[in-house]
Amino acid sequence: MPSSKPRILIARRIFPEVVQRLSQHFEVQANDDDVQWNAQQLAAQLQDKDGVLTTGGQRIDAPLLAACPRLKIVANMAVGYNNFDVPAMTAAGVQGTNTPDVLTETTADFGFALLMATARRMTESEHYLRAGLWKNWSYDMFAGSEVHGSTLGILGMGRIGQGIARRGAHGFGMRVIYHNRSRLAAELEAECRASYVDKDQLLAEADHLVLVLPYTPESHHAIGAAELARMKPTATLINIARGGIVDDAALAQALAERRIAAAGLDVFESEPAVHPGLLQVPNVVLTPHIASATVPTRLAMANLAADNLIAFFTQGWALTPVNT
C-alpha cells in the first residue's frame, strides 16, 4: 500500500540522526552520496515531493517551482536564503524557512577568528614556516596590524554583526562603528558599545571592516573598487556574509597593489571557485565557507530545518518562516 506520509527530499548529505528523525514523520529520500544536483536534476528529484531540506546551494526559483507543482515547503539549513526567489515562492504558495539564531554566536566567533588571523598574518606565516623558510628572528617578520584598541567597522548589524561588535568592544577594547539599513535601538547600541555611522565614514575609519549583511540585489558588489579606494591602506576586510557582496576581481587587484593591507574571506562570488587573483596574493586568508561549521551548531541547524518541516506538515505552520 502506498504511504500516506508526506514525501520529502534531503538535498545534501546531513547528520544520520536528523535523517532518522525525519523518517519518523515522512517518506524520506536522502542524498547519501551527496550528489550536487543541477537545477534540472533537482527538479526531477522533486517531482513527487511535498517538501525539501536544502543547504543553501540549491536555487529555488520560478522555473523550478513550475516544474514541481507538488512542492509545499523548502526548509533551508542556513540563515542566509539568497538561494530563494522569495516572491516566486510566495506566488507559488511555497513556504520558505531558514535557521536563524542557532548559529549566531558560532558564526560571530569565526568572524572574529578570521579577523585576528588576517590582522596577525597567521596563515601566511604558517605557510612560510612549513616551507622551511624560517631561519631567524627579524624585527619586522610578519608584523601585522593591531586588533585591540583599533576601530572595528561592521557593515550589516543583525544578530551576527552584534555578536562581533560585543566581542570587539568587550573583549578587545575596540571602538565599534557600524552601518546598517536601520539604526539599532539605543539600548542595543549601548550594549554593543557601537556607534552608527554612514557608509563613507565606515569605509574611511575602520581598521578592520567586517561584512555581515544579507546578499540581495541591493547589496551586490557593495564593496567594489570605489569602496576599496575609500578604505585605509592599512585596513583589513573580512567577509563572512556572501561572496557576491564583494567584487572579488577588484579586491584581488587592491590586495595585489596593497591598496588595503589584507583580507579574510570565507565566502566567494562563484564559490566553490575562487577568483584566481585571490589565490595569487599572500595577504589574504581563505576559508571554504565554514563560519557556522562546528558540530553542535551544524546539528542545531539541521534539527531546526527538520523542525520546520515537521511543524509545517503536522501543525500547518513553520517555526522560522521567511515568507508568510
Ligand code: DGY
Ligand atoms: C548560513 O547559514 O547562511 C551560512 O552561510 C551557511 O550556509
